[in-house]
Amino acid sequence: MPCAVILTSHSDDYNIVRAHLSELREETLEQGGVYEVGKFSGNVHEWTVAITEIDDSNASSATETERSIKKYNPDVIFLVSAAVGLKDVSLGDVVVASKVYNYQSGKEEEEFLTRPDGLNTSYKLIQRAKAERKKTDWLARLSPVTISNNHNILISPIASGDKELSGQAVELLELIHTRYNGAIAIETSGFGCLKAIEPYKTIDVLTLHGIAFLINETEENSQSDSRANALKNASAFAFEILSKIKVEEPGSTQPVDGVRIQEISADKLIADIGQQVKDSVSLASHTANGEHHRRFNHVQSLMDNGQFKETIQYLEELKKELWAQADSSFRYRLLVNLGVASLGLGENSTAAPQFIEALHYNTEDD
Secondary structure, eight states, X not given: OOEEEEEESSHHHHHHHXXXXXXXXXXXXXXXXXXXEEEEEOSSOEEEEEEEEOOSSHHHHHHHHHHHHHHHOOSEEEEEEEEEEOXXXXXXXXXXXXXXEETTOEEESSSEEEOOOEEEOOHHHHHHHHHHHTSSGGGGGSOTTTOOTTOXXXXXXXXXXXXXXXXXXXXXXXHHHHHOTTOOEEESSXXXXXXXXXXXTTSEEEEEEEEEEETTSOTXXXXXXXXXXXXXXXXXXXXXXXXXXOOSSTTOOEEETTEEEOOOOHHHHHHHHHHHHHHHHHHHHTTOOSHHHHTHHHHHHHHHTTOHHHHHHHHHHHHHHHGGGOOHHHHHHHHHHHHHHHHHTTOHHHHHHHHHHHHTTOTTOO
């Protein structure tokens, strides 16, 4: 039976998630963390689901994510929490994070200096979220009193950090709008979860956030039931995604001489390689110079917004225009980004040869 872990950051959120489970039992981890483990019947699998409440911070989510992995070895991890809407959202909307930026990365000197630091959620789960948001199936998981067709499911980057949106709110918002303009919401625990799970390439992860407040409203002026409704929506959509996930050969993980071995499909392997290559190219882009290399800033913006067809079209035009005069570094970045965009469309057979061709131009690695 496949296993999922769901982290929540508030007691009310915990109870909303808990209501979707049956046959609950309590378990206490060695470090003292208390979980409840129950069953969830999905369309594809019967799931074992472990849930717990974390403190509302990236440090807490990182710690608890690591502990839950060691205890339950899950196939997927979800974080379900509230968020503050920054732009293009309404109360009750659900934001599925495609990427989570840590807006506190950097160091504090006379002013707060940031280095762009973001992590992607799982490609597989984002694709499932895109499919489910086109349907209304998830609404069946809400009570009739809660159901509203006015709430949107958005898939977009978000910002995450522990600084409060009060006191220095103006400075913080200016920072986010300047450095992380693609983020449409802000919350406090998503980046820690993704950072902790980063070494575990066979575990899929997704963070879902109900828009409980808007940046131009105070908590006092917000609707009294907006938080609860937002989290009910986020939780219902999370379980709809979980119900449709297909886990290949559940239970294939087994101990061999003290080592865990887990089978992985060719598609999953290609997707993981693509993500690692994309991350390395993203890091390299901060040191790349020249007008030609700056053209990739637009590529990153398109992919952050899930516009993979537009990305491929732009890159093909860029290739026709500049390939003959481009250096090896430029050609490597162009081919890798083509491969990543192909993965974004689910075209793994197209992505693989693009990654292989890119290796011929990688002068940074033997």
